[in-house]
Amino acid sequence: MKRIKIEFPVTILTAIVVLGVTFSGYLVYQSLSQIVDSIHREARPDFKLLQIKDIAADLTEVESTVRLYSVTRDEKYFHPYKQINQSIQKKLTNLEDYAQTSEEQKMQIDSIRQLTNAKLAVWKEILVLHHAREDAHESFTDLYTKIDSARTEPDTILVEVEAPEKKRGLLKRIFGGKKKDPEIIEQIQVQPVDSNTIDKDSIKQEIAQIENRIRTTNQTISVQEKALLEENIILSELLKTLITKLETDERKKLLEKTQEADRLAAITYKRLALFTLGSVTLLLLVLFLFYRYLNRSRIHQNLLHKAKTDAEKLARAKEVFVATVSHEMRTPINAIYGLTEQLIKKTDNNKRKKDLEIIYTSTEHLISLVDDTLDFSKIESQKLKLAKDDFSLSKLLTEVIVLNKGKAKSKNLRLKLDTDGLEPIVLRGDAFRLKQILINLVNNAIKFTDQGSVTLKVSAKENKWRKIWVSIQVIDTGIGISKENHSLIFDDFVQLETDLTRKQGGAGLGLAIVKKLIDVQKGKISIDSELSKGTTISLEIPYDIGDPSKIKQAKQETLTIPDHFSSLSILIVDDEEFNRYLLRSILEKWNINVAECSNGQQAVDLYKKEHFDLVFMDIRMPVLNGLEAAKQIVQQNNAAKIIALTATNKPDDIEKCKQAGMQQFLPKPFTEKELLASLSEASAPQHTQDELRKKEEAKAQIDLSELKRMANGNISFVNEMLEIFIRSSDSGLSEMKKNIALKNWDMVREYAHKMAAPAKHIKALNLYSKIKEIEHEARLGENEQEIIKLSTEIEYEVKTTNRYLKSILEDQ
Numbered sequence: 039m040k041r042i043k044i045e046f047p048v049t050i051l052t053a054i055v056v057l058g059v060t061f062s063g064y065l066v067y068q069s070l071s072q073i074v075d076s077i078h079r080e081a082r083p084d085f086k087l088l089q090i091k092d093i094a095a096d097l098t099e100v101e102s103t104v105r106l107y108s109v110t111r112d113e114k115y116f117h118p119y120k121q122i123n124q125s126i127q128k129k130l131t132n133l134e135d136y137a138q139t140s141e142e143q144k145m146q147i148d149s150i151r152q153l154t155n156a157k158l159a160v161w162k163e164i165l166v167l168h169h170a171r172e173d174a175h176e177s178f179t180d181l182y183t184k185i186d187s188a189r190t191e192p193d194t195i196l197v198e199v200e201a202p203e204k205k206r207g208l209l210k211r212i213f214g215g216k217k218k219d220p221e222i223i224e225q226i227q228v229q230p231v232d233s234n235t236i237d238k239d240s241i242k243q244e245i246a247q248i249e250n251r252i253r254t255t256n257q258t259i260s261v262q263e264k265a266l267l268e269e270n271i272i273l274s275e276l277l278k279t280l281i282t283k284l285e286t287d288e289r290k291k292l293l294e295k296t297q298e299a300d301r302l303a304a305i306t307y308k309r310l311a312l313f314t315l316g317s318v319t320l321l322l323l324v325l326f327l328f329y330r331y332l333n334r335s336r337i338h339q340n341l342l343h344k345a346k347t348d349a350e351k352l353a354r355a356k357e358v359f360v361a362t363v364s365h366e367m368r369t370p371i372n373a374i375y376g377l378t379e380q381l382i383k384k385t386d387n388n389k390r391k392k393d394l395e396i397i398y399t400s401t402e403h404l405i406s407l408v409d410d411t412l413d414f415s416k417i418e419s420q421k422l423k424l425a426k427d428d429f430s431l432s433k434l435l436t437e438v439i440v441l442n443k444g445k446a447k448s449k450n451l452r453l454k455l456d457t458d459g460l461e462p463i464v465l466r467g468d469a470f471r472l473k474q475i476l477i478n479l480v481n482n483a484i485k486f487t488d489q490g491s492v493t494l495k496v497s498a499k500e501n502k503w504r505k506i507w508v509s510i511q512v513i514d515t516g517i518g519i520s521k522e523n524h525s526l527i528f529d530d531f532v533q534l535e536t537d538l539t540r541k542q543g544g545a546g547l548g549l550a551i552v553k554k555l556i557d558v559q560k561g562k563i564s565i566d567s568e569l570s571k572g573t574t575i576s577l578e579i580p581y582d583i584g585d586p587s588k589i590k591q592a593k594q595e596t597l598t599i600p601d602h603f604s605s606l607s608i609l610i611v612d613d614e615e616f617n618r619y620l621l622r623s624i625l626e627k628w629n630i631n632v633a634e635c636s637n638g639q640q641a642v643d644l645y646k647k648e649h650f651d652l653v654f655m656d657i658r659m660p661v662l663n664g665l666e667a668a669k670q671i672v673q674q675n676n677a678a679k680i681i682a683l684t685a686t687n688k689p690d691d692i693e694k695c696k697q698a699g700m701q702q703f704l705p706k707p708f709t710e711k712e713l714l715a716s717l718s719e720a721s722a723p724q725h726t727q728d729e730l731r732k733k734e735e736a737k738a739q740i741d742l743s744e745l746k747r748m749a750n751g752n753i754s755f756v757n758e759m760l761e762i763f764i765r766s767s768d769s770g771l772s773e774m775k776k777n778i779a780l781k782n783w784d785m786v787r788e789y790a791h792k793m794a795a796p797a798k799h800i801k802a803l804n805l806y807s808k809i810k811e812i813e814h815e816a817r818l819g820e821n822e823q824e825i826i827k828l829s830t831e832i833e834y835e836v837k838t839t840n841r842y843l844k845s846i847l848e849d850q
Contacts, residue, residue: 055320062313086143087284089133090150094281096126097157101270104161108168108263119165123158130154146284153277160270167259167266367408372707373616375401379710380623400441405707424559428584429469431508432462435496438476445484452491453484460497464584465506471559472579475552476510479575482549483514490515490572505580512575519567527565528553597714604629606721607649611641611667612656612683617706621654624710638667645671645678652720653680655700657691665698672699679720740839741801742846760843763796767836774812778829786825787816800843805835 103119106112130151378398385391439455446453476494483492495511519527528549556563561579608630610621618634625632633648635641639662641653653671657664668680682700684691692703704716746756770793777785790813797806812828815821 052324055324058316058320059313062309062316065309065313086133086147087281087288089129090281090284093126093129093133093150093154094277096122096129097154097274097277100126100158100161104165107165126154126158146280149280150277153273153280157270157273157277160266160273164263164266167262370614370616371401371405371408373614373620375405375707376620376624376710377616380620380627383710396440399437401707424468424471426466426582427469428464428466428586428588430462430586430589431465431496431498432457432460434469434473435476435494438473438480439494441477442480442484445481446492449484449488451484451487451489453480454491454493456493456495457497463498463506464586464589465508466582466584467579468559471555472508475555475577476512478549478552479512483512483516483573483575486573487514487516500583504583506583507578507580509578510576513572514574515572518569518571518573519565520569521567524565524567528563597711599628599714600718600721602721603717606651607631607633609633609635609641609644609648609650609653611635611638611653611659611664613637613659614656617656617683621713624713638662638664641667642670642674645674651679652717653678654683654704655680656683657695665694668695668698668700681716681720740803740805740842743801745800757847759799760847763800764840764843766796767793767840771833771836775829775833778825781822783816783819783825787813790816800839802835802839805832805839808832808835 100119100122103122107119133147133151375398378394378401382391382394382398385394435455435457439453443453480492480494491514493511493513495513497509498506499509500506553563556577556579559579561577563575563577565573565575567573608625610618610625610632611634612618612621613636615636618636622632622634633644633650635644637659638655641655642662645653653668655664655668659667664682668682671678671680678699680700681702681704682695683704683706684695695703702716702720704713708716742756745759770789774786774789774793777783777789790809794806794809794813797809808828808831812825812832815825815828
């Protein structure tokens with residue numbers, strides 16, 4: 039609700055800001071658009087005026103072309119005349135497009151078109167007049183014919199006349215080739231003729247007539263040309279006046295547009311000022327609201343931080359609670375586990391031993407289930423490490439049925455194992471997780487089935503990648519689950535609300551753990567169920583093909599009890615009677631003198647009165663806990679040996695035990711073998727430990743003096759170097775063996791090379807020598823048997839060396 043109160047004004051104000059900015063921006067955009075459009079129009083040339091001026095220029099060029107022709111009488115000027123004439127007509131046609139804008143412009147363009155056509159007509163008439171002078175050429179043609187036909191003495195008569203052109207057709211005359219200059223006077227060579235044939239005087243008279251006629255024609259043409267030229271001048275002046283008017287109108291329009299642009303600019307400046315002022319005001323308002331919201335958000339963050347702190351405290355409290363419950367649960371389980379192991383060893387009755395073995399196996403499984411259930415976060419984060427063991431599927435299925443047969447029998451249910459068509463196979467994978475899944479599912483099916491049966495149906499199929507997919511169905515005839523709840527049953531802490539579930543109780547973690555375990559193993563699980571019609575849970579998990587020879591066989595080991603145990607005196611400190619009973623039973627069987635205390639204070643008081651070689655100290659006890667009791671005992675005797683009995687393996691708790699003076703840790707529950715190992719190590723005489731270390735040192739053949747010299751007395755540096763050597767040598771040895779199996783000699787050589795330098799630093803000369811030998815053989819890659827032999831020797835050297843180094847680190 040508070041969040042809504044804060045967000046509502048923010049949303050409203052944001053909407054106002056957006057609307058204000060949008061509206062102001064729109065007004066400014068309009069003004070700017072008009073200015074830009076005005077500038078854009080001004081930037082464009084006036085195509086109408088340009089076209090008119092272009093036509094005027096073309097008319098000038100027509101005038102020049104015709105004048106050149108009249109002077110030079112050269113027909114090459116007719117071609118430009120024709121092209122320019124066509125260009126003018128095309129431009130006049132294009133000019134009509136501009137006549138659609140207004141009536142005035144239409145009249146102006148019509149006037150320009152009429153004036154242009156009139157000027158073209160004038161110059162065309164002038165062109166025709168100049169062609170008229172060529173008609174006199176016929177007379178000269180006849181005269182030449184007469185002279186050519188005469189035959190006289192070889193005397194020659196020269197007559198100078200104007201050289202007329204030959205008469206040609208109109209098109210040929212206008213667009214023809216070159217002609218002789220009409221101003222040049224030709225010399226006409228007249229062959230003398232016989233006086234009987236032609237009269238010289240008549241020829242002269244005829245020539246004179248021709249010249250007179252040409253002169254008269256030229257005068258007439260000049261008069262007409264003058265009139266046409268005067269008309270052309272008048273038309274040019276009219277055209278010039280019209281173009282000038284158009285230019286004046288254009289300048290006037292430009293001035294008006296400039297004034298309009300100035301007006302729009304002034305409006306835009308005002309709008310921009312308003313826009314800026316409004317934006318700044320709204321921005322300040324937004325900032326005010328933002329900082330107000332930020333302040334409230336900071337308050338909320340503080341509340342959240344406090345809530346987080348409280349949640350973390352709650353989580354720590356839960357962790358303490360889980361640890362306490364774990365301890366309390368492990369205590370009775372430890373008693374059952376240890377006592378069952380003792381009873382198995384004591385009884386000779388095969389049937390009873392078999393029953394005890396089932397109890398022992400079940401208890402062992404219960405311990406692991408308690409670990410996983412109480413540490414649910416480990417499963418949820420998928421940090422479980424899956425084992426890779428070879429196991430028999432049929433044996434595992436039989437154990438699941440045996441473990442659940444009692445529950446099914448108590449409810450008069452038939453518990454069946456259906457393995458029709460399943461051949462005996464050995465799988466490689468995590469057998470315990472598969473068993474945990476099946477026990478959970480079968481147990482769940484029995485819990486929610488009151489009559490009928492529960493069937494465990496199993497089949498297996500190998501795929502092309504050499505993986506065996508185990509398909510399992512757990513089928514019951516119980517109460518069933520509605521379809522809308524199918525997606526819920528695998529959720530954490532979910533229990534469907536039915537009378538039966540309330541009666542059965544539980545934390546609702548069973549199927550959630552099953553789902554997560556199957557996911558971790560890259561399997562699949564599904565459910566098919568209806569109310570009152572039973573449930574079928576189907577799952578598939580992939581496994582590698584196993585090796586029957588590698589299946590771990592359960593066997594009872596014969597423990598060798600050291601002779602010096604009979605001289606030991608041990609104090610057991612635990613508030614649980616059955617834990618003390620279990621330890622006392624085992625230790626007395628080993629002929630060890632045992633005393634007991636139920637809390638730490640009793641142990642401290644008793645330790646003051648009596649001597650004990652060793653103390654088994656529980657951590658959580660009333661009156662005085664194990665940590666405080668250990669501190670007080672160590673204060674009494676610095677050489678006191680105390681082994682912590684703890685149900686936790688957390689590093690913090692282990693560190694607290696070390697600080698309290700405890701040397702070793704025996705986790706609950708423990709086996710007799712684990713107890714023997716812990717007791718043997720703690721109770722071994724000092725001289726025996728020294729002898730063992732010297733023996734290990736002799737085997738390891740190393741010298742740390744150079745490393746210590748380099749460390750210059752820095753023990754932490756030496757210890758760190760030793761730890762690095764242990765890790766790197768183990769890792770290098772493992773990788774080397776893998777690559778030997780793959781016959782990848784280059785990688786074998788590389789790992790050997792990496793291992794050589796650390797071995798040389800600690801002067802493990804024998805190990806260094808073997809490593810260099812295998813490096814050489816791997817480089818050659820010819821003698822596989824020698825490489826395998828050397829790897830075995832290196833493995834022995836590494837293990838011996840590391841065992842010795844670990845003993846040094848433990849002493850540190």
